[in-house]
Amino acid sequence: MNCTRSKRDDSRMSDSNSSVILQCMSCLHVFGSALSLAEHKRQSQDCQTEEEAVLCGEAEKVEWADIKCEIKEEEEEEIAEEEKEDFCCCEKSPVKVPVKTTAQSEALQLLKTDLPHPNREEREARVNDIVQSTDLTNDQVNEHFPLCSVGGKSFKGKEALKIHEKTHLPKDSEFKKPKRPCPYCRVKQTKLMRHLLQKHYDEDDVIALKAANGTEKKAISRAIRKRGIFLENQRQYLEAKEPVYQAMRRGKDKKYCPGCDGFYNRSSFGRHEVKCKGITSLDPSALKITQKYQNQLKAKQAVSRSKKTRANDKDCFYLCSVCGESFKGTSAVKNHEKTHLSGDGEEDGVDSLEEIPEEKRFQWSTADTDLVLKEFEEYITGASEICLPGKQDLLRFRQRHQLKCTWMQIRSKIMNESSKTRRKSQIECPNSSEMAIGKESESEMSSEILIDEGAMKNRRVLSSKVPKGLNHSARMKWSKENTELICREFEEYITAPKGMRLPRKSEVINFLQRYPMECSHVQIRTKIMNELKTARMKAKRTSRIANAQARLVQREEGGSLSEQDASNLPNDEGAMKNRRVLSSKVPKGLNHSARMKWSKENTELICREFEEYITAPKGMRLPRKSEVINFLQRHPMECSHVQIRTKIMNELKTARMKAKGTSRSANAQARLVQREEGGSLSEQDFLPGDISSAENGEVRKEKTSSAESQ
DNA sequence: GCAACTCCCCAATTATTGGA
DNA sequence: TCCAATAATTGGGGAGTTGC
Numbered sequence A: 001m002n003c004t005r006s007k008r009d010d011s012r013m014s015d016s017n018s019s020v021i022l023q024c025m026s027c028l029h030v031f032g033s034a035l036s037l038a039e040h041k042r043q044s045q046d047c048q049t050e051e052e053a054v055l056c057g058e059a060e061k062v063e064w065a066d067i068k069c070e071i072k073e074e075e076e077e078e079i080a081e082e083e084k085e086d087f088c089c090c091e092k093s094p095v096k097v098p099v100k101t102t103a104q105s106e107a108l109q110l111l112k113t114d115l116p117h118p119n120r121e122e123r124e125a126r127v128n129d130i131v132q133s134t135d136l137t138n139d140q141v142n143e144h145f146p147l148c149s150v151g152g153k154s155f156k157g158k159e160a161l162k163i164h165e166k167t168h169l170p171k172d173s174e175f176k177k178p179k180r181p182c183p184y185c186r187v188k189q190t191k192l193m194r195h196l197l198q199k200h201y202d203e204d205d206v207i208a209l210k211a212a213n214g215t216e217k218k219a220i221s222r223a224i225r226k227r228g229i230f231l232e233n234q235r236q237y238l239e240a241k242e243p244v245y246q247a248m249r250r251g252k253d254k255k256y257c258p259g260c261d262g263f264y265n266r267s268s269f270g271r272h273e274v275k276c277k278g279i280t281s282l283d284p285s286a287l288k289i290t291q292k293y294q295n296q297l298k299a300k301q302a303v304s305r306s307k308k309t310r311a312n313d314k315d316c317f318y319l320c321s322v323c324g325e326s327f328k329g330t331s332a333v334k335n336h337e338k339t340h341l342s343g344d345g346e347e348d349g350v351d352s353l354e355e356i357p358e359e360k361r362f363q364w365s366t367a368d369t370d371l372v373l374k375e376f377e378e379y380i381t382g383a384s385e386i387c388l389p390g391k392q393d394l395l396r397f398r399q400r401h402q403l404k405c406t407w408m409q410i411r412s413k414i415m416n417e418s419s420k421t422r423r424k425s426q427i428e429c430p431n432s433s434e435m436a437i438g439k440e441s442e443s444e445m446s447s448e449i450l451i452d453e454g455a456m457k458n459r460r461v462l463s464s465k466v467p468k469g470l471n472h473s474a475r476m477k478w479s480k481e482n483t484e485l486i487c488r489e490f491e492e493y494i495t496a497p498k499g500m501r502l503p504r505k506s507e508v509i510n511f512l513q514r515y516p517m518e519c520s521h522v523q524i525r526t527k528i529m530n531e532l533k534t535a536r537m538k539a540k541r542t543s544r545i546a547n548a549q550a551r552l553v554q555r556e557e558g559g560s561l562s563e564q565d566a567s568n569l570p571n572d573e574g575a576m577k578n579r580r581v582l583s584s585k586v587p588k589g590l591n592h593s594a595r596m597k598w599s600k601e602n603t604e605l606i607c608r609e610f611e612e613y614i615t616a617p618k619g620m621r622l623p624r625k626s627e628v629i630n631f632l633q634r635h636p637m638e639c640s641h642v643q644i645r646t647k648i649m650n651e652l653k654t655a656r657m658k659a660k661g662t663s664r665s666a667n668a669q670a671r672l673v674q675r676e677e678g679g680s681l682s683e684q685d686f687l688p689g690d691i692s693s694a695e696n697g698e699v700r701k702e703k704t705s706s707a708e709s710q
Numbered sequence B: 001g002c003a004a005c006t007c008c009c010c011a012a013t014t015a016t017t018g019g020a
Numbered sequence C: 001t002c003c004a005a006t007a008a009t010t011g012g013g014g015a016g017t018t019g020c
Helices: A007-015 A034-043 A072-085 A102-113 A120-133 A138-144 A158-168 A192-199 A204-211 A214-240 A244-248 A266-275 A286-308 A310-314 A330-338 A366-375 A377-381 A391-401 A407-428 A438-444 A453-458 A480-489 A505-514 A521-557 A563-567 A573-577 A600-609 A625-634 A641-677 A689-695 A704-709
Strands: A022-024 A052-054 A254-257 A262-265
Touching: A102 A120, A192 A204, A204 A214, A366 A391, A480 A521, A505 A521, A600 A641, A625 A641
Parallel strands: none
Antiparallel strands: A022 A052, A254 A262
16 A cells, blocks of 8 residues: 655645645545646556545645654664664764774674673773774774763664663653554553553454564554554644644654655654655554544543433443453453452462352451451551552462452452541541551540541441442543642632532532633542542641651650640541531422322331331431342332432431420420429520430521421 | 432542553 | 552432422
């Protein structure tokens, strides 16, 4: 599919001022007129049968050459290749040293066979030998083998030395590998090959890439990379109507090669021109691919838009070949399947054990839990700066103790134990949760357990279910500027103590209107949430260090921390929670079409079954989903577990209202009696009894007036 | 009054990414 | 390849409100 072009064609292309650009669909070269394209076709046999495409109507504004590019790695590869071929003593070398005799030539050849030389001393010794045995001077020999001024290594040419010298550059001026656009999803990736293998492993080219080896593999990966770059350039060109690579490589002194559609450094262009075989680097089917993946992208966007209704997503899922769990995408299921493999590729949990756990969920025995607690104490207590041990540590631990679980499960166990410890420390010492580091500080903590709303929440046994495949197709890339903007705008929320709410939807939307960003309010909210987490983690770490330092000082001085120092620690979460301002927004139309009609029997059954939850004081949780499902299995009803939960919630409300009413009437009666007796009531008498204590200070917008009137 | 709804919070968890 | 950071998702739960 390659086609060569004459210089006449090139000049015609660049001189073209026509309003239409025509492109040869075979070689992708662009022509200013139908005539020049026809002439091109006549000259190139391969391109005769192909169609042409009209690209743009603003030819005079665009230099097609500007939207094509070569990549830096290729330049380097090329330079390296050329250095290999064009040895410093060859005719093409920019440094030409006349070699007078065969002996001199042989001596130099001998010197360069084992280049680069490891160190300056060895090199000097070798050069001295040559100088002594031949008529060559030191300078003549040194010119052949440039010397690194830092490391003392000598190289086969100036270019090779230049590449090497980059390794000595300070970090900020060092070359940073640019991101490469994926030809399939167009997302720019630092590690394009890994991305391809993970996300697009079902594509033909990627399958071929996986199967290939050595040179072939390189060639395929290069072709994919180039296609991605080309498609990205083409897309930007078609959308922005301006030279793309000018924007992408601003300030670089590049020169366009019409022979291969590549860009090369002006300094190395001459050398390339000699070598250039006129082979276009672009994939001839690129335009078709663009269309194909543009359609796919549109389809993906459509799915993303309709994602809000999760029911839609249930229709397309992929099953794990090992455990049968379903996932939304092929990449998600592939990633999940990796969890069944251990580091060496064997099925996890099976590498040294005979039995495979029947249940995916591992049942931790007390003995095994103790082992984990003992082994990973530092991670669980938070004494370690690193949150979790590495995979290898976990695998070794599993091997040592012959545990029949995966390393991931051990990690989860550590995380859960760590979380448990944190919660425990918060209950034991609500004002200084950060004190729970090591046994010394624990002993200093108060043993008084406060059962408030927060503590009740801790009783929650969290679901063992895991999200089935996240949609990362539209994963947000936060720029530094936007991150700063969000942090500045929502600083009060990010720096707020635990328990404070996040900004409202309306606030975020308002922010988005003022600072338009290509993201949803949910994504901004997530960003704030994550920033908040990070800030808290940092604060926690700082607090830990400060505490450790304080303890050190304390030990040295033999004294103890003052109460004031202790009070500087974070506020009580429960108290902060009370500051929460609840939403005043109203639901937008309820669906009463499927409204449940509870029979007296079923209501009684539910009330009897879930009595403990209905009569429980405020702060107690509702029955778990699993409990409700279990109930439904025992007592089949034509309703969902959610409806039963709602029923219980409403029964609970009613019960509390009744209790409140009873308490009020009792109080009213008491007041009446007191008035009759001529006494006065204390403030406490006006509170609604046990409910007030259970509420634990929760600030709520109570409709006191209406309740009073009732 | 009741069932259902929206909005919000929280903790846990997973997926993805980029640096080392 | 490992690992930490980051972004996103999930399910449980609570409060307030709506409309039949």
